[in-house]
Amino acid sequence: MVQPTDREGSDPGSLAVSVVVCVRNGAATLASQLEALAGQVDAPGFEVVLVDNGSTDGTVAVFEQWAAAGMGVVADARVVDASEQVGLCFARNRGAAAARAPVLAYCDADDVVGSTWVAAVHAASISGALAVGGRVLVLDAARRPTSQVLLDSLDSLGPDDGAERVFPYFWGCNFAMSAATLAAVGGFDEGLPPYGCDDVEIGIRLAVAGVTLAYEPRMEVFYDPPRGLRRRLTRTYRAGIAEACLWARHPGLYRQRPTAVALLLALPSTPIRAALGSRGGARRRVLAAAEATARDLGLVRGLRRWVAGGRLRPFHGSTVLLPRQGP
Known part of the structure; x- marks a missing residue:
């Protein structure tokens, strides 16, 4: 309307x-x-x-x-x-x-x-x-x-x-x-x-x-960047879910993507690797570890609930947008 x-x-x-x-x-x-x-x-x-x-x-x-x-x-x-x-x-x-x-x-x-x-x-x-x-x-x-x-x-x-x-x-x-x-x-x-x-x-x-x-x-x-740890990690987690769906949408582009099982098995080491790879002080390293963990948890949910679970619906074009003429 x-x-x-x-x-x-x-x-x-x-x-x-x-x-x-x-x-x-x-x-x-x-x-x-x-x-x-x-x-x-x-x-x-x-x-x-x-x-x-x-x-x-x-x-x-x-x-x-x-x-x-x-x-x-x-x-x-x-x-x-x-x-x-x-x-x-x-x-x-x-x-x-x-x-x-x-x-x-x-x-x-x-x-x-x-x-x-x-x-x-x-x-x-x-x-x-x-x-x-x-x-x-x-x-x-x-x-x-x-x-x-x-x-x-x-x-x-x-x-x-x-x-x-x-x-x-x-x-x-x-x-x-x-x-x-x-x-x-x-x-x-x-x-x-x-x-x-x-x-x-x-x-x-x-x-x-x-x-x-x-x-x-x-x-x-x-x-306006996300302020506060909770808001920032929520965005990262949700972006991880969407990224897993992106892998499924374009499998020819993402040929060597990890599985949900592989991500879960690697999860204990995810924050350690992220912290070690981060530049800056202790606060920045802790944030990097938290964001990497949130992303991987989002990827797991996306792969399990959206891709394997069928929530990622097929897309063949918009349901509301009609073609326009012109360049």
Whole structure:
């Protein structure tokens, strides 16, 4: 269901970019992202599509309050209901299906885009980029932008990750692609677990389809890293589950992946190896040991419950995203 909050008389043909923000229970952080979008500089006509993936904390009310206050330079803003299936991939596809511009730009509800982010997306698009990732910096604990850089290029999947060849990919908090390109590769994989590896997985399919991923450093996003040990380990564990599903999705790429039994047998030594391989003081070594253990436990759960247990559903293209014409 689409709930329009757009301005009277808006013309879809004047929209160059659709900004898609997927969220589940993001009321505490959403306002700062929306304000950053409202204050974009030198941006073409763009809309904001908030995809609500089953929030229960007043997220939609935050969005509606922002929209009622004027939305700044944003031409249109809408809420799309995606509560019927919890998961980032489904939400991304639902947002793409509801978007009206030829270019889709994705950012997260707990981050903050740079002041020329939409303009940079548009510049990359008109230069011919079909898919593009950007620069990722860090928000501090008070959610203020810093100069600390997390990513200053495309990321890549390669032999160190167990892959047979190198695949570049963008981070899911900061990327854009033409709507036609996303539809042509089938959209995001809705069969994956709710969190993790969606950006890597679609990066693989884009590369297989012959799409060159571009990098635009002016596409800056300030990322809010997980704070607190519990939150950090939870994310790592969930990413491990998704990584196991990625192995199963692309077995030709991951030919020498470990089994669940092998991971369990190696588990007692996992934190020791991680700590010894970590640089820094005792605190950093303890964190490395904990994260390595969380990842391997996630891999075991993914291999057993999702892959062997049948929870990883076959994926033959999005259930909600229809093909678009054009480049």
